[in-house]
Amino acid sequence: MDRHVAQALLRTMWRIRLFEERVAQLKRTLVVHGLIHLSIGGEGVAAGVCAQLRDDDAVYSGHRAHGHAIAKGAPIDALMAELMGRADGVCKGLGGSMHLVDKEHGFMGATGVVGGNLPLALGSALAQHLGGTESVTVVFFGDGAVQAGHFNETINLATLWNLPVIFVCENNGFAEFTSREEHSTIERVSDVVAPYGFERETVSGSDVPAVYDAFGRFLRDAREGRGPFLLECLTYRRRGHYEGDQQKYRDAAAEDEWREHDPIARLTDSFGDDAATAEIEREAAAEIEAAVRFARDSPFPDPETPATLVYAP
Amino acid sequence: MSETTFVEAIAASLARAMREDERVIVLGEDVAEGGPYLATAGLAEEFGRERVRNTPISEGAVCGVAVGAAQSGFKPVVEIMFIDFITLALDQLVNQAAKAHFMSGGQLSVPLVLRTQGGAGQRNGAQHSQSLEAWLTHVPGLKVVMPSNAADAAGLLQTAIADPNPVVFVECKALYFRRETVPDPPPAVPIGRAHTLRGGKDVTIVALSRLVGDAVDAADKLAADGIEAEVIDPRTLVPLDLDTLARSVRRTGRAVIAHEAVTAGGFGAELAAQLQAAAFDYLEAPIQRVGAPYTPVPVSPPLEDAYRPGAREIEAAVRVALEWGEYDAEPWDKGAVAAP
Numbered sequence: 050m051d052r053h054v055a056q057a058l059l060r061t062m063w064r065i066r067l068f069e070e071r072v073a074q075l076k077r078t079l080v081v082h083g084l085i086h087l088s089i090g091g092e093g094v095a096a097g098v099c100a101q102l103r104d105d106d107a108v109y110s111g112h113r114a115h116g117h118a119i120a121k122g123a124p125i126d127a128l129m130a131e132l133m134g135r136a137d138g139v140c141k142g143l144g145g146s147m148h149l150v151d152k153e154h155g156f157m158g159a160t161g162v163v164g165g166n167l168p169l170a171l172g173s174a175l176a177q178h179l180g181g182t183e184s185v186t187v188v189f190f191g192d193g194a195v196q197a198g199h200f201n202e203t204i205n206l207a208t209l210w211n212l213p214v215i216f217v218c219e220n221n222g223f224a225e226f227t228s229r230e231e232h233s234t235i236e237r238v239s240d241v242v243a244p245y246g247f248e249r250e251t252v253s254g255s256d257v258p259a260v261y262d263a264f265g266r267f268l269r270d271a272r273e274g275r276g277p278f279l280l281e282c283l284t285y286r287r288r289g290h291y292e293g294d295q296q297k298y299r300d301a302a303a304e305d306e307w308r309e310h311d312p313i314a315r316l317t318d319s320f321g322d323d324a325a326t327a328e329i330e331r332e333a334a335a336e337i338e339a340a341v342r343f344a345r346d347s348p349f350p351d352p353e354t355p356a357t358l359v360y361a362p
Numbered sequence: 363m364s365e366t367t368f369v370e371a372i373a374a375s376l377a378r379a380m381r382e383d384e385r386v387i388v389l390g391e392d393v394a395e396g397g398p399y400l401a402t403a404g405l406a407e408e409f410g411r412e413r414v415r416n417t418p419i420s421e422g423a424v425c426g427v428a429v430g431a432a433q434s435g436f437k438p439v440v441e442i443m444f445i446d447f448i449t450l451a452l453d454q455l456v457n458q459a460a461k462a463h464f465m466s467g468g469q470l471s472v473p474l475v476l477r478t479q480g481g482a483g484q485r486n487g488a489q490h491s492q493s494l495e496a497w498l499t500h501v502p503g504l505k506v507v508m509p510s511n512a513a514d515a516a517g518l519l520q521t522a523i524a525d526p527n528p529v530v531f532v533e534c535k536a537l538y539f540r541r542e543t544v545p546d547p548p549p550a551v552p553i554g555r556a557h558t559l560r561g562g563k564d565v566t567i568v569a570l571s572r573l574v575g576d577a578v579d580a581a582d583k584l585a586a587d588g589i590e591a592e593v594i595d596p597r598t599l600v601p602l603d604l605d606t607l608a609r610s611v612r613r614t615g616r617a618v619i620a621h622e623a624v625t626a627g628g629f630g631a632e633l634a635a636q637l638q639a640a641a642f643d644y645l646e647a648p649i650q651r652v653g654a655p656y657t658p659v660p661v662s663p664p665l666e667d668a669y670r671p672g673a674r675e676i677e678a679a680v681r682v683a684l685e686w687g688e689y690d691a692e693p694w695d696k697g698a699v700a701a702p
Contacts, residue, residue, distance in 0.1 A: 107434065141467030150466035157433060158466065162457050168423040169458060172430020172438075179387065179412065179436065199453075202423030209418070358464045359502045361471035361526040 050258045054100070055316060058257050059326060061096040062313045063333035065116040068125060071337050072115065072132060076292045080345070081132045083145050084161075086113040090255075090287035093312030094219050095120035097260030098187060098280075101268055107157045107177070107186040109170040112147045113219075114159030117189050123151035125336060126343040135347035142350040143358060164197030166190065167216075171203050174214035178274065185213045185271040192220040192229055195238050207277040208245045215267050216242075216279040219254060221286040226298050239281045247277055254282030255312045285310035364546040369538040371512040371548065372401045372477070375519040376439060378547065380409050383437060386523060387413045389428055390441030390477075397441065399479070399538055425451035425476065429459045429528075432474040437523055444490050445480035445532065448498075459528040460503030471526045475519070479533040481572060481622055482670050488658035491666075493623035495532045495570075499599050499632065505529040505553060506599040510537070510574035513544040514597055517551030525553060534571045534622075556603035558610070562590035565680050566610040568633060569595060570621040573652070573671065577620055580676040591680060599629055607633070608640035615646035616683040620676050625653030647686030650679040 069089050075081040088095065091113075099108065099120035110117040118128055123139055131138030132146050139151050147161035157173060160166045170188035177184050194200055195218065207214055218238045222229050235241050239249040248267065252259040260282055267278035287307065289296045308314050317326045366374070373396075380386045388405055394416045396403035406414040417424045421442055428438035442448050448455070455476065462470040482491035498506045505527055509515040515533065522529040559574065560581055569577035574595045581591040592610050596603060611617045617637055619630040634649040652675045660666050 109430075138467070140465060140469070143467050144465045148461075148465040150469050152466070152469040157430075158462070158470065160458065162453055165426070165453055165458055168426025168454065169430035169433070171423070172427040172432070173434045174430075175427060176431045176434035176436050179431075180434075199422055199426065202418070202420035203426070205418060206420065206423055206427065210415075355464070358468050360505075361463045361468070361473075 050261070054261070055258075055320065056325070056329065058096045058100055058261065059313065059316050060329050060333065061100065061120050062092040062257070062316070063330050064125065064336065065092040065095060065119050066313060067333050067337045068119060068129070068340070069115055071341060073288070073292055075133070075341070082134050083147070084112070085132075085146050085292040086290065087288045087292065088113050088116040090310060090312070091219055091221065091284035092116050093257040094189070094217065094254045094260055094282045094284060097257045098217055098264045100261065101265055102155070102187065103184065104153070104155045105182065105184040107155050107170070107173040107184070109157055109166040109173070109186070109188040110159040111163060111166055111190050111194065112159065112161050113191065114147065114149050118149045118151060118156050118159070121151070121156040122154035123149065123156050126340040129340040130344035130347045133344045133347070134349060135344055136350045137343070137347035141354060143355065164190065164194040164199040167194065167199045167203040170214055171207050171212060174207070174212035174276065175210070178212055183272045183274070185215060185268065185276070187215045187217055189217050189219060192218060192222070192238055193232065195241055196232050204242055204245060204277070208247055211276060213271040213274055213276040215264070215271055216277060217264070218279065218281045219284045220281055221284045223286055223290070226290055226294070237281060239279060242279050247279070249279040249281070251281040251283065254284035255310045255315055257312050257316050363543050365541055366512055366544055367539050367541060368512040368515055368533070369399050369401050371516040371544060372519060372533065373403050373405070375516040375548070376402065376405060377408060379520060379523045380405065380413065385435065386437045386439065387415065387431065388439050388441070389415045389417055389424055391417055391419055391443055393441055398443065399535065401477070402441065421447050421450035422454060425454040426458065428474050428476070429454055429462070429472055432472045433462060433470050437473050439475045439477060439523060442476060442478040445478045445494050446489050446492050448478055448494060451476075455504070455528070455530070456501050460501045463527070464503060472528045473526045474528045475522045475531055476528065477531045477533065479535045481534040481536050482659045482666055483536040485661055485663060485666060487661040491659040493621065493654070495599060496623060496627060496629040496632070498530050499629055503528065504600065506532065507553060507597070508532045508571045508599060509597060510571050510595050512542040513548045514551055514557070516544065516548035518553065518597065520550045521553050529553070532571070536572050551597065553598050554601040554603055555598070556594050556596045556606040558592065558594050558606065560591070560593040562592035562614065564590045564614055565616040565618060565683055566592045566594060566607070566614045567676060567680065568607055568617065568619045569593065569676070570629065572622055573620040573676070576673040577676055579673040580680065583673070583677055584680055589680065589684065602636070604636055604640060607637060611637050611641040612644040615644050618650045618652060618676060618679045618683055620652035620671065620679070622671060623653055624656055625651050626656050628653050647683045650683050652676050652679050
């Protein structure tokens with residue numbers, strides 16, 4: 050893998066990792082609010098996919114969205130302010146962790162209803178198709194969304210209409226508290242869509258170059274108006290379903306097992322340049338602390354704000 | 363002026379909007395074939411199947427696709443064939459479309475029209491005959507429009523398509539095929555403005571959709587007895603033109619609200635609450651509500667006919683409102699009230 054690309058991916062992953070570790074702390078002290086779902090362990094998917102997208106490409110995400118927003122280019126300080134419910138948040142403090150939007154960078158939205166983002170993404174791809182652009186839409190979702198009705202409806206429509214949408218499934222083996230085998234008899238999501246006959250691939254989400262390469266192949270075709278595609282990334286959810294989840298349903302992972310799944314550790318090991326990678330981590334840490342200061346200094350929204358945003362003018 | 367029907371006026375209005383703005387697209391089951399009521403007849407022939415898209419029977423995803431396309435700058439008009447099936451699209455409508463502008467801090471907007479039709483009268487049974495508009499008025503972020511005639515339908519549809527917000531456009535199947543005379547072309551009708559069809563000083567009848575015609579019939583009948591009823595059609599439920607309604611009720615002192623939906627929890631309850639707050643000191647009688655009984659819609663003809671409220675029920679409600687307080691309470695009633 051090209052060294053500059055690898056460095057960029059590592060940088061994105063560190064920004065996500067440190068942002069989320071800091072958010073976990075701030076959640077414990079109730080500075081950050083609401084249900085918080087972290088993607089620690091799965092940063093490689095957000096990084097490997099979004100690194101190849103442009104601002105005019107649309108990304109939709111679900112409830113575990115911080116990493117996707119960061120990787121797509123949303124400003125970290127405004128994201129942190131949003132999680133703290135502040136006026137300078139990316140959604141003026143009205144969205145929160147599960148409903149992040151940064152339209153300027155093509156992060157068209159996270160949604161708290163599992164599977165609800167899938168048809169929205171297809172609508173975006175329909176607009177791209179009808180508008181004659183070469184931009185594409187990517188939608189991130191978990192394996193839990195595959196059992197929702199929206200999934201089959203959307204996959205069927207996407208195939209029927211050949212729209213430039215890339216479905217990226219982060220299969221972490223858990224739907225909330227329950228393992229995949231209790232939700233479905235089909236282990237691989239790429240097998241669920243097999244009868245539709247479009248191109249699909251399953252890779253390890255911890256292997257960032259593999260994510261990058263597989264997604265890149267789909268993206269080239271999607272840019273020419275072909276689709277849909279499905280990329281299934283097997284990821285490792287380091288933390289609970291949400292912060293505060295006691296995780297009684299799973300055994301604590303041994304540290305050596307975690308090391309094997311950690312996309313940052315794996316990419317760092319392949320570098321062999323400890324000074325450069327340590328510098329990337331240091332820069333990201335400084336950026337996160339600046340974001341926390343920015344967010345803490347931002348006021349809560351004006352009480353009049355909600356009533357002004359129910360309808361578009 | 364030209365002669366048309368409600369459903370032809372809808373099709374003509376859609377065609378006009380599609381001619382004027384290529385971002386307007388139409389999605390739904392069988393829309394390229396015109397649909398079961400021909401509300402989209404001729405569109406696929408004129409605009410092609412890229413812009414007039416037949417969809418599978420996937421109300422949830424189809425509504426979501428329309429929301430996503432709207433967020434990306436298109437103006438989709440999505441058809442849910444019967445309002446009964448809106449249940450399948452409610453996640454997209456309630457959780458996505460209605461909240462996208464708000465939750466994004468104003469970054470996103472959803473210029474979407476969801477056309478659907480409700481109401482009983484065609485012996486279709488309880489899953490193809492409901493009047494569910496009140497549910498939708500309970501969700502901030504949605505606008506809800508309910509035209510009662512062809513000219514308003516055409517004019518409101520133009521405005522709804524131009525609106526930057528999700529508008530649920532609730533038609534009534536029983537109104538679709540009556541011959542009506544409309545201006546050519548029908549002028550745009552603003553969302554949020556009621557229409558007073560008939561003036562009167564004795565009672566205000568606020569009627570929705572099909573019941574507007576019945577209210578006029580009832581008013582004609584009452585006029586023979588010297589009773590002057592004012593008939594107002596709000597035309598849009600959200601936003602509501604409360605001023606026009608309240609001004610009338612303050613003048614007449616009595617109000618009857620009529621819709622085809624089940625009375626309990628119907629939009630009439632909200633209208634009554636808003637009107638009593640706005641006109642309490644002027645009311646001579648409790649506000650009367652006319653609606654369907656608290657049962658699913660029956661399919662058997664005599665049962666369905668009895669189920670559907672109409673001019674007779676409105677007339678009866680007006681007489682109750684007028685007779686209220688005609689006599690002083692009897693002494694024993696007063697005693698009963700005063701007893702501990």
